Amino acid sequence: MAGIVGYGIYIPSYRIKVEEIAKIWGDNPAAISRGLVVQEKSVPGPDEDTATISVEASRNAISRAGIDPKKIGAIYVGSESHPYAVKPTATIVADAVDATPNLTAADLEFACKAGTAGMQICMGLVDSGQVEYGLAVGADTAQGAPSDALEYTASAGGAAYLIGKEDTIADIEGTCSYTTDTPDFYRREGKPYPKHGGRFTGEPAYFKHVLSGAKSLFEKMGTEASDYDHAIFHQPNGKFYIRAARKLGFTEEQYKTGLLTPVIGNTYSGATPLGLAAVLDIAQPGDRIMAVSYGSGAGSDAFSITVNDSIEEKRELAPKVQDMVADKHYVDYAVYAKFKGKLRMAGLTED
Amino acid sequence: MKDIVRGWRHIPQRYNLIGSKCSNCGEVNFPKRVICPECRRKGKLEDIKLSGKGKIHTYSVIHTPSDDFKILSPYIVAIIELEEGAKITSQIVDCGEDDVEIGDEVEMVFRKIKAEGEEGVISYGYKFKLSK
Numbered sequence: 180m181a182g183i184v185g186y187g188i189y190i191p192s193y194r195i196k197v198e199e200i201a202k203i204w205g206d207n208p209a210a211i212s213r214g215l216v217v218q219e220k221s222v223p224g225p226d227e228d229t230a231t232i233s234v235e236a237s238r239n240a241i242s243r244a245g246i247d248p249k250k251i252g253a254i255y256v257g258s259e260s261h262p263y264a265v266k267p268t269a270t271i272v273a274d275a276v277d278a279t280p281n282l283t284a285a286d287l288e289f290a291c292k293a294g295t296a297g298m299q300i301c302m303g304l305v306d307s308g309q310v311e312y313g314l315a316v317g318a319d320t321a322q323g324a325p326s327d328a329l330e331y332t333a334s335a336g337g338a339a340y341l342i343g344k345e346d347t348i349a350d351i352e353g354t355c356s357y358t359t360d361t362p363d364f365y366r367r368e369g370k371p372y373p374k375h376g377g378r379f380t381g382e383p384a385y386f387k388h389v390l391s392g393a394k395s396l397f398e399k400m401g402t403e404a405s406d407y408d409h410a411i412f413h414q415p416n417g418k419f420y421i422r423a424a425r426k427l428g429f430t431e432e433q434y435k436t437g438l439l440t441p442v443i444g445n446t447y448s449g450a451t452p453l454g455l456a457a458v459l460d461i462a463q464p465g466d467r468i469m470a471v472s473y474g475s476g477a478g479s480d481a482f483s484i485t486v487n488d489s490i491e492e493k494r495e496l497a498p499k500v501q502d503m504v505a506d507k508h509y510v511d512y513a514v515y516a517k518f519k520g521k522l523r524m525a526g527l528t529e530d
Numbered sequence: 531m532k533d534i535v536r537g538w539r540h541i542p543q544r545y546n547l548i549g550s551k552c553s554n555c556g557e558v559n560f561p562k563r564v565i566c567p568e569c570r571r572k573g574k575l576e577d578i579k580l581s582g583k584g585k586i587h588t589y590s591v592i593h594t595p596s597d598d599f600k601i602l603s604p605y606i607v608a609i610i611e612l613e614e615g616a617k618i619t620s621q622i623v624d625c626g627e628d629d630v631e632i633g634d635e636v637e638m639v640f641r642k643i644k645a646e647g648e649e650g651v652i653s654y655g656y657k658f659k660l661s662k
Contacts, residue, residue, distance in 0.1 A: 225601045226643070231639075234640040274541055
């Protein structure tokens with residue numbers, strides 16, 4: 180059965196604090212930090228986008244796996260912030276990791292869960308013998324409209340997973356999904372910022388899909404919360420993540436390692452893959468991990484994963500999540516606005 | 531269109547630092563050469579993928595860039611001596627001008643170089659950052 184042969188991550192080094200954003204809009208920073216369980220978020224540099232984040236994460240995944248990139252038969256990049264509306268990010272990644280030309284590649288979009296959807300597609304291709312290795316990336320440079328609640332969390336980062344059968348560092352024992360048509364969050368073609376349904380994004384959207392996806396996996400695997408050493412969930416903010424984990428019966432010890440939103444914000448398609456990477460960075464051989472993504476629109480992909488012995492040697496071969504979380508420098512709101520292209524400039528060509 | 535084709539031709543060198551090495555004298559060049567400048571017709575050139583690790587040979591801080599790069603200003607441009615011996619000019623990212631010194635170790639990163647307006651093609655390629 181298909182498993183994880185390598186994983187790699189990338190988080191931009193710039194950060195902005197909740198206090199800095201709250202100051203601009205006259206909000207109470209303590210109330211926002213407490214309500215959303217977020218202290219600061221990552222900000223992409225002016226020369227960083229989903230393609231550059233995907234390439235860095237993919238190079239780290241390949242370094243960790245130690246495989247010949249020409250053996251990669253499929254690359255999928257999941258994101259809701261692909262640099263082009265038409266022209267794949269996946270081909271940029273494929274050439275930059277030297278996997279071209281004998282492979283299939285495509286971009287995926289499913290709000291915040293396109294990265295885990297790519298992992299499932301790669302599992303299918305690997306298990307059916309169509310490809311030896313598949314590379315699935317979840318990455319975003321998320322946009323939150325100025326003064327919108329999303330502005331406090333919408334951040335940037337990504338993770339890449341190399342899926343294969345041989346020499347796995349962790350085996351994916353099973354996966355299942357829960358999907359319905361629920362318009363809780365969306366962005367129309369050509370619009371710069373997404374819209375969301377406020378409280379509608381909670382119970383009928385995030386919680387219904389995450390909890391149902393997780394329960395389907397429990398049923399499929401014959402497991403319960405206490406069978407897992409670690410659990411990771413999609414994390415639009417810290418509050419939703421913790422509430423979902425507790426409702427499913429997980430303890431803080433089980434869910435704390437994968438919760439990154441308080442220190443890097445919501446990396447959208449990168450969020451669950453990055454949380455899983457943070458767990459793989461510290462997991463022991465034999466540990467069992469549950470990971471449940473969520474994408475608005477809406478759906479959840481749930482995975483049951485067992486860690487193998489080779490994790491201990493391979494995790495040292497590329498940067499770890501906490502290394503990149505700690506490597507940071509702060510920007511103020513003016514620099515953030517410039518980096519994120521929120522300023523209208525005369526006759527300049529940068530977006 | 532000419533710019534798109536030129537950029538596309540440069541993808542191997544810009545994405546993966548593909549240079550050339552003369553198997554006769556061992557000299558490494560970046561960008562790659564057609565003829566070895568040392569051995570001339572005796573030289574035999576092969577493609578080499580450079581490691582992307584090197585040291586800052588010298589650098590300058592750009593305060594008055596062209597319009598295309600104004601959003602990055604001020605930024606650092608360095609001549610980097612790569613492990614393999616070739617020298618390469620590149621921006622040093624994710625640091626301030628006080629953080630950089632001649633001799634600092636750097637490594638390649640993948641970044642956006644420029645975009646041709648809001649509707650044009652986006653060019654990607656190598657930049658460098660200080661090694662930890």
